[in-house]
Amino acid sequence: MFQEIPRVDVKAKLTGRAKYADDLQFPNMIYAAMVRSTIAHGDVLSIDATKALSQDDVLGILTWKDIPGLSNKGKERPVLVESRVRFIGDGIAMVVAKSQKAAREAAKLVEIRYQPLAAVFDVKESMKKTAGWIHGRSNVETIISMQHGHVEDGFEEADVIYEESVSTQRVQHAAIEPESAVAVYQEDHMEVYCPPKSPFNVRRVVAETLDVSVNKVRLISAVVGGSFGGKDYDMSLLASRVALVAKRYQKPCKMTYTREESIMEGTKRHPYQIDYKIGAKKDGTLTGLSVQMVSDAGAYLSKSAMVAWRSCVESGGPYRIPHVKTDISVVYTNQIYSDSLRGFGSPQVDFGLEVVMDGLAERLQMDPLALRLKNALQDGDVHATGQVLSGVSIEKCLLALKDKSDYEQTRKRIASFNRDHASGPYRLGFGIAALHRGEALGAGGEGIDTAGVYVHIEKDGSVIIYSGLSEVGQGCQTMMVRIVSEILGIHSSRIRVTTLDTDYVPDSGPTVASRGTVIAGNATVLAAEELKTKITEVLSQKKWFKKNAELVFQNETITLRHNPEVSVSYQDAIKMVFSQGENLYGHGWWSAPKLVWDWKKGQGDAYFNYVYGACGCEVKVNIETGKTDIVRFVAVHDVGTALNIEEVYGQICGGVAMGIGYGLTEEVQLREGKIINDNFDTYLMPTAMDIGEIEPVILQEHSAIGPLGAKGLGEPVTSIVAPAITNAISDALQSRIVDLPADLERVLAHVKKGDAR
Amino acid sequence: MTLNMVVNRKPVSVEIEPYARLLDVLRTQLKLTGAKEGCGIGECGACTVILDGETVDSCITLAASCEGKSIETIEGISDGDQLHPVQQAFVEHNAMQCGFCIPGLVLSGKNILDKYPEADRERIVEAISGNLCRCTGYKQVVDAIEDAKDKIDE
Numbered sequence: 088m089f090q091e092i093p094r095v096d097v098k099a100k101l102t103g104r105a106k107y108a109d110d111l112q113f114p115n116m117i118y119a120a121m122v123r124s125t126i127a128h129g130d131v132l133s134i135d136a137t138k139a140l141s142q143d144d145v146l147g148i149l150t151w152k153d154i155p156g157l158s159n160k161g162k163e164r165p166v167l168v169e170s171r172v173r174f175i176g177d178g179i180a181m182v183v184a185k186s187q188k189a190a191r192e193a194a195k196l197v198e199i200r201y202q203p204l205a206a207v208f209d210v211k212e213s214m215k216k217t218a219g220w221i222h223g224r225s226n227v228e229t230i231i232s233m234q235h236g237h238v239e240d241g242f243e244e245a246d247v248i249y250e251e252s253v254s255t256q257r258v259q260h261a262a263i264e265p266e267s268a269v270a271v272y273q274e275d276h277m278e279v280y281c282p283p284k285s286p287f288n289v290r291r292v293v294a295e296t297l298d299v300s301v302n303k304v305r306l307i308s309a310v311v312g313g314s315f316g317g318k319d320y321d322m323s324l325l326a327s328r329v330a331l332v333a334k335r336y337q338k339p340c341k342m343t344y345t346r347e348e349s350i351m352e353g354t355k356r357h358p359y360q361i362d363y364k365i366g367a368k369k370d371g372t373l374t375g376l377s378v379q380m381v382s383d384a385g386a387y388l389s390k391s392a393m394v395a396w397r398s399c400v401e402s403g404g405p406y407r408i409p410h411v412k413t414d415i416s417v418v419y420t421n422q423i424y425s426d427s428l429r430g431f432g433s434p435q436v437d438f439g440l441e442v443v444m445d446g447l448a449e450r451l452q453m454d455p456l457a458l459r460l461k462n463a464l465q466d467g468d469v470h471a472t473g474q475v476l477s478g479v480s481i482e483k484c485l486l487a488l489k490d491k492s493d494y495e496q497t498r499k500r501i502a503s504f505n506r507d508h509a510s511g512p513y514r515l516g517f518g519i520a521a522l523h524r525g526e527a528l529g530a531g532g533e534g535i536d537t538a539g540v541y542v543h544i545e546k547d548g549s550v551i552i553y554s555g556l557s558e559v560g561q562g563c564q565t566m567m568v569r570i571v572s573e574i575l576g577i578h579s580s581r582i583r584v585t586t587l588d589t590d591y592v593p594d595s596g597p598t599v600a601s602r603g604t605v606i607a608g609n610a611t612v613l614a615a616e617e618l619k620t621k622i623t624e625v626l627s628q629k630k631w632f633k634k635n636a637e638l639v640f641q642n643e644t645i646t647l648r649h650n651p652e653v654s655v656s657y658q659d660a661i662k663m664v665f666s667q668g669e670n671l672y673g674h675g676w677w678s679a680p681k682l683v684w685d686w687k688k689g690q691g692d693a694y695f696n697y698v699y700g701a702c703g704c705e706v707k708v709n710i711e712t713g714k715t716d717i718v719r720f721v722a723v724h725d726v727g728t729a730l731n732i733e734e735v736y737g738q739i740c741g742g743v744a745m746g747i748g749y750g751l752t753e754e755v756q757l758r759e760g761k762i763i764n765d766n767f768d769t770y771l772m773p774t775a776m777d778i779g780e781i782e783p784v785i786l787q788e789h790s791a792i793g794p795l796g797a798k799g800l801g802e803p804v805t806s807i808v809a810p811a812i813t814n815a816i817s818d819a820l821q822s823r824i825v826d827l828p829a830d831l832e833r834v835l836a837h838v839k840k841g842d843a844r
Numbered sequence: 845m846t847l848n849m850v851v852n853r854k855p856v857s858v859e860i861e862p863y864a865r866l867l868d869v870l871r872t873q874l875k876l877t878g879a880k881e882g883c884g885i886g887e888c889g890a891c892t893v894i895l896d897g898e899t900v901d902s903c904i905t906l907a908a909s910c911e912g913k914s915i916e917t918i919e920g921i922s923d924g925d926q927l928h929p930v931q932q933a934f935v936e937h938n939a940m941q942c943g944f945c946i947p948g949l950v951l952s953g954k955n956i957l958d959k960y961p962e963a964d965r966e967r968i969v970e971a972i973s974g975n976l977c978r979c980t981g982y983k984q985v986v987d988a989i990e991d992a993k994d995k996i997d998e
């Protein structure tokens with residue numbers, strides 16, 4: 088439907104000219120390096136920097152005492168701790184030097200004495216009355232619930248009850264770019280260059296730290312080397328830290344974390360422990376579901392409650408279940424803290440429920456796909472939140488999966504392979520998973536979901552877009568170019584998107600929840616429409632323009648709809664507007680429809696829309712080594728109108744790759760609060776050899792609310808990869824995997840269990 | 845000490861610390877920031893450069909060991925605005941997102957085609973398996989390199 092346009096940032100990135108934060112150089116720049124807590128819980132008694140300060144090129148050391156504004160904010164991680172440290176990695180001090188090397192070396196020489204406190208690393212331990220308190224007088228931050236119908240009635244109606252406990256592990260973003268920021272001191276403000284996921288939050292935290300108003304901080308985005316939910320609050324802290332140094336020394340200051348530091352301090356995905364109980368009739372009709380979850384928030388609050396709320400809302404999956412009861416406890420521990428990570432609370436519950444659906448299917452002696460199809464939500468169905476749904480496409484997704492994966496044949500082929508090769512080392516398996524996912528922030532979001540975009544047409548007809556949403560690699564800028572080019576009917580080469588600069592754009596909230604497409608996209612639509620109106624107003628004064636005539640903007644020309652003979656070129660139209668002394672700037676401000684959530688009842692309109700998807704995975708498992716190869720991964724996603732097919736492909740392939748890591752190899756391993764796999768030699772992410780054949784299947788069910796009918800995509804893709812993989816492995820081994828990741832050890836353990844059956 | 849090498853076909857000589865890493869010399873002294881540091885231990889390939897016809901991780905390469913050698917970085921493979929066929933294929937296949945890993949991937953792709961103009965998919969996959977990319981899932985990257993095969997003349 089649309090012309091394909093290449094990514095707008097493509098050339099700079101391909102030639103090495105794109106400037107990431109660590110590539111930036113300023114005259115007289117100085118460097119900072121962190122001194123971090125080496126114990127998981129305790130109080131700092133003293134800081135001895137004598138040795139560090141005696142080193143060549145070292146300029147000084149900063150602690151919380153050097154912070155003019157806020158250093159600690161409630162349960163959030165501090166810029167620098169006052170005394171209490173809560174995990175191994177908490178920032179205590181910064182050493183400043185003339186070179187990065189000198190700063191890093193000297194930071195190692197700072198000696199900290201602590202008064203240790205009892206630390207707790209296990210969520211279940213932490214929930215007990217006897218655990219050491221991390222914040223306040225309970226380690227349970229909150230319990231969020233959803234209640235639909237009466238779950239006990241649901242179990243009473245059931246012919247079969249299936250119970251299962253599942254767990255998910257702690258993983259990390261591991262964007263290839265480690266965090267980096269530069270602050271440049273200016274007479275009347277502080278300039279910060281960094282890769283921000285939420286630029287306006289970074290600006291606010293820097294202002295609070297320096298104790299200045301927000302207009303005294305200007306954040307200019309460097310190119311962002313991947314976010315996946317990271318570079319959010321962690322970037323706020325890093326930016327605040329360099330800003331402190333820059334202010335103190337009145338010089339530009341840079342700090343770049345090593346990979347080890349990035350892993351030590353970068354936020355993680357919440358590990359969950361979930362107990363499921365699900366009931367169904369003999370024919371597979373679901374009658375009731377109970378979901379009891381505990382989420383490990385780690386040492387600080389961050390967005391843990393929002394993440395938990397999403398998990399809660401989505402815990403019933405894309406299925407019609409009349410009675411649902413879900414509770415999730417958010418619990419502190421002295422581990423590295425958890426925060427947003429691509430999927431934001433969806434991957435955990437999608438894994439859990441999809442594993443349970445397979446378990447139930449087995450109990451019912453029913454085909455897993457048939458069970459899902461039988462219960463798939465339809466338009467007009469009531470969601471577990473009580474919301475009546477429309478635009479539901481899960482059945483279409485499942486049917487497309489059936490078709491594209493050649494479902495029945497694949498199952499048959501695999502069964503006969505396993506029969507014929509029973510004495511060999513390989514087993515094949517096939518597994519599926521399905522999802523629904525709320526778009527944008529939803530009713531549990533902090534504040535209102537809004538974004539602002541400016542679009543200016545210059546006198547020569549070229550266009551500049553100013554947006555407050557970060558380009559974190561997801562192609563958000565390209566999407567905006569696409570929208571403006573469609574609406575004004577002009578070629579995309581006329582359009583440029585500026586670098587994000589908080590001085591020139593309105594606060595557009597964070598780049599989270601795959602909300603870029605819907606929220607910023609709609610704001611862009613409004614801005615472009617405003618321009619169209621302005622042009623139309625001027626043209627309507629022309630003689631040839633009949634009252635109420637409609638104009639068509641296409642192919643760089645503006646034509647009368649009822650009489651295509653009459654037209655004016657875009658270029659001339661722009662000239663006319665300016666010659667009349669009119670302006671051509673358009674402003675779009677879009678806020679999501681109002682949503683309400685009744686926290687007491689655990690019901691409400693959670694999201695303005697859901698997106699749907701279904702996946703199928705074929706694996707080849709070596710039962711001698713435990714190694715799983717992904718043979719084929721079919722990923723069906725309803726993306727609404729695809730604004731750029733290649734971009735959608737890229738999002739799906741990348742999301743699947745990340746999900747493969749979550750399913751098979753990735754896990755942040757901690758011993759007494761210390762991360763032991765702190766670089767890429769031991770934290771194992773998929774390489775080009777590990778991803779098999781990914782087959783994206785793109786369904787385009789027009790969205791009623793998205794810009795030009797598009798839907799958000801970045802996160803749903805990642806969320807159902809792991810369960811499709813583990814369901815496939817379970818199929819291969821005839822033993823159900825209910826914990827992540829399905830690494831060599833776990834698979835081997837299940838080889839034994841399967842043999843025993 | 846003084847280090848003499850040929851970088852992107854131009855002879856350079858720089859004063860270096862004896863234990864300087866090639867990556868730092870390129871990024872800080874020669875201002876060639878296309879090579880990135882992702883891990884610092886030779887695992888991610890973001891710092892990939894081509895050294896006398898072989899790809900190396902410049903983060904674990906001693907600069908001093910490059911005396912008299914020839915180095916190609918991402919900055920040197922396009923000709924002004926004229927992209928190298930591998931780069932051009934990355935554009936056509938949308939083979940990038942955040943871009944941080946891309947200089948490394950492009951160089952690994954170029955190098956394998958320089959060495960084996962007929963490289964098949966398997967060989968390409970192997971050649972880039974030392975380059976971690978968290979965004980793309982590699983598929984479009986491999987497609988791009990495969991496609992570039994037919995477009996490299998000489």
Ligand code: FES
Pocket residue numbers: 880881882883884885886887888889890891892901902903904
């Ligand atoms: S930075 Fe050299 S391999 Fe990662």
Ligand code: FES
Pocket residue numbers: 263312313560940941942943944945946976977978979980
């Ligand atoms: S494009 Fe982001 S890491 Fe490869």
